[in-house]
Amino acid sequence: MTNPIISAITGIARGFELELVAEGVENEEQACALRSLGCDVMQGYLFARPAPAAEAHAWLLEPEQLFRTLDTATQRDQHTGLTA
Numbered sequence: 001m002t003n004p005i006i007s008a009i010t011g012i013a014r015g016f017e018l019e020l021v022a023e024g025v026e027n028e029e030q031a032c033a034l035r036s037l038g039c040d041v042m043q044g045y046l047f048a049r050p051a052p053a054a055e056a057h058a059w060l061l062e063p064e065q066l067f068r069t070l071d072t073a074t075q076r077d078q079h080t081g082l083t084a
Contacts, residue, residue: 002033010037 013020022034025044035044051059 001038006034010034012037014038014053 010020019041022030022039022042023044025031025034025042026067027046030044031046033044038066048059
């Protein structure tokens with residue numbers, strides 16, 4: 001089920017041909033719902049946890065490092081029951 005406010009906001013953004021960025025996406029269910037509403041740009045814990053500037057800089061230099069980190073975090077979270 002999609003929140004009617006989010007549906008309205010994404011509809012308005014599409015109507016004005018704006019690019020919409022969703023913030024605070026924490027799980028795959030939220031990402032799928034947002035994608036189905038036309039939101040392709042998202043940020044949140046699903047993609048990366050907050051990090052010190054030096055670590056973020058390292059991600060920019062080696063983006064594949066981010067995906068390795070996310071894979072490890074996802075596996076850890078699934079093992080501990082922190083994700084759906």
